[in-house]
Amino acid sequence: MFLFEHLDDTVKNSEEVEKRVQAPVLGVIPFVALGESSGADRRHVSLASAEDPCSPIAEAARSLITSLSFATTEGTPKTIY
Numbered sequence: 001m002f003l004f005e006h007l008d009d010t011v012k013n014s015e016e017v018e019k020r021v022q023a024p025v026l027g028v029i030p031f032v033a034l035g036e037s038s039g040a041d042r043r044h045v046s047l048a049s050a051e052d053p054c055s056p057i058a059e060a061a062r063s064l065i066t067s068l069s070f071a072t073t074e075g076t077p078k079t080i081y
Contacts, residue, residue, distance in 0.1 A: 026071060027064030030056050 011017055014025040032048065049058035069076040 026067035027060060029060045029064065032057065 014028055017025050048055055049061050
């Protein structure tokens with residue numbers, strides 16, 4: 001079990017991301033599993049925040065936008081790289 005845990009290099013939480021990239025995490029967008037879906041269902045997932053403004057994806061997107069607006073003294077950056 002120790003060897004398996006030592007070889008596991010997946011990221012499990014935002015603190016691990018901060019440690020690896022040495023920068024603060026501004027937001028986390030939840031993963032949406034598509035499963036066996038057609039193109040119409042994929043379109044639905046990409047528009048989830050517009051179709052359901054109370055969904056977890058929409059809330060996460062709003063939280064990320066707010067974090068970005070407070071990340072610099074000039075407000076929301078025009079580009080992110």
